[in-house]
Amino acid sequence: MAVFNLRAYDDHEQIVFCRDVESGLKAIICVHNTNLGPAVGGCRMWDYNSDEGALIDALRLSRGMTYKNAMAGLNMGGGKSVIIGNSKTMKSEELFRAFGRFVDKLSGKYITAEDVGINPQDMAIVNKETNHVLGLEGKSGDPSPVTAYGVFTGLKAAVKHRLDRDDLEGLKVSVQGLGHVGYYLCRHLHEQGAQLVVTDINKESVDRVVDEFGAKAVDTDEIYHQEVDVYAPCALGATINDNTLPKIQASVIAGAANNQLAEDRHGDILMQKGILYAPDYVINAGGIINVSFEENYDQAAALKKVDEIYGTLTEVFDASKSSGRPTNVIADEIARQRVADAKKK
Numbered sequence: 001m002a003v004f005n006l007r008a009y010d011d012h013e014q015i016v017f018c019r020d021v022e023s024g025l026k027a028i029i030c031v032h033n034t035n036l037g038p039a040v041g042g043c044r045m046w047d048y049n050s051d052e053g054a055l056i057d058a059l060r061l062s063r064g065m066t067y068k069n070a071m072a073g074l075n076m077g078g079g080k081s082v083i084i085g086n087s088k089t090m091k092s093e094e095l096f097r098a099f100g101r102f103v104d105k106l107s108g109k110y111i112t113a114e115d116v117g118i119n120p121q122d123m124a125i126v127n128k129e130t131n132h133v134l135g136l137e138g139k140s141g142d143p144s145p146v147t148a149y150g151v152f153t154g155l156k157a158a159v160k161h162r163l164d165r166d167d168l169e170g171l172k173v174s175v176q177g178l179g180h181v182g183y184y185l186c187r188h189l190h191e192q193g194a195q196l197v198v199t200d201i202n203k204e205s206v207d208r209v210v211d212e213f214g215a216k217a218v219d220t221d222e223i224y225h226q227e228v229d230v231y232a233p234c235a236l237g238a239t240i241n242d243n244t245l246p247k248i249q250a251s252v253i254a255g256a257a258n259n260q261l262a263e264d265r266h267g268d269i270l271m272q273k274g275i276l277y278a279p280d281y282v283i284n285a286g287g288i289i290n291v292s293f294e295e296n297y298d299q300a301a302a303l304k305k306v307d308e309i310y311g312t313l314t315e316v317f318d319a320s321k322s323s324g325r326p327t328n329v330i331a332d333e334i335a336r337q338r339v340a341d342a343k344k345k
């Protein structure tokens, strides 16, 4: 496999393949760019089908963190790590300690945190071997409610831009995925009078949102067809693809999921269809913003910074409108420029 030629490689500064035979650890740490500061990004534990799949996922997520941190105005670069394995059956103290030692060897160039498959207890073990960990329990805590608040803020910016309205009363919103972020997003939307159509593969999560917020539940494959104003993807990536695009009725897409566009070209198609897309890594930055305030944590200050997502997205939407180019392309350009400018300083 020719790593340097991979599209996802995108001039990564460093890739570390981590192996610890005793604990069974197989992990990959990717440091994409440190122009703006140490590379910060979570650790994901996933049962990948292949090592190549794990590497490509880590590279894409790591590059995404560079862009996300730059667009959020944080003095942090981008990185990510993946532990290859089943998070339900393969976790152990030795495994996370071994991972922590690899993180520590990077001397702060990469700072890790939680991601899919990893919980605060796992990170507390990693923290026994390295101080380069963020999002620990008792500090900034679970980032999901703050991510949801940021998505809610960004959704309002998109509704203002596309539908020219400040209030959400009666606005129809479909929410796909009612986990840590989706649930809190539904709560914000409900409080502002929005009508919710929701789906999740987990029935209990659906029942809770139906009971608490009067949401209408639909099957997972029906969510795209719904006649709504806003579609909020809050489950998996790549839900905007050649199959789903013809079905989407919403005029705004604003949700928490990472890597929502299966391919960049889907951003062009959305624009041609008059659907305003809030670039994922801009709208879902609330969690990383919260984590960046971990030292002497001050929630009010963190939320004030998260409020800036409204203005950042409006800047992206305005530039897209005036230039006639898709929002995902505009966001990438602004992020790349910020990273390049940081190198000159």
Ligand SMILES: NC(=O)c1ccc[n+]([C@@H]2O[C@H](COP(=O)([O-])OP(=O)(O)OC[C@H]3O[C@@H](n4cnc5c(N)ncnc54)[C@H](O)[C@@H]3O)[C@@H](O)[C@H]2O)c1
Pocket: 143, 144, 145, 147, 176, 177, 178, 179, 180, 181, 182, 199, 200, 201, 202, 205, 220, 234, 235, 236, 237, 256, 257, 258, 284, 285, 287, 288
């Ligand atoms: N948690 C954060 O702070 C944060 C920050 C930035 C981005 N994100 C992204 O937001 C998304 C949601 O994060 P989360 O922390 O809420 O994750 P989560 O695992 O708590 O929730 C995801 C939910 O999606 C559901 N789901 C899975 N497949 C589905 C399908 N096919 N159809 C409908 N529902 C499905 C799951 O059952 C689960 O309830 C993820 O893509 C994540 O990467 C999260």
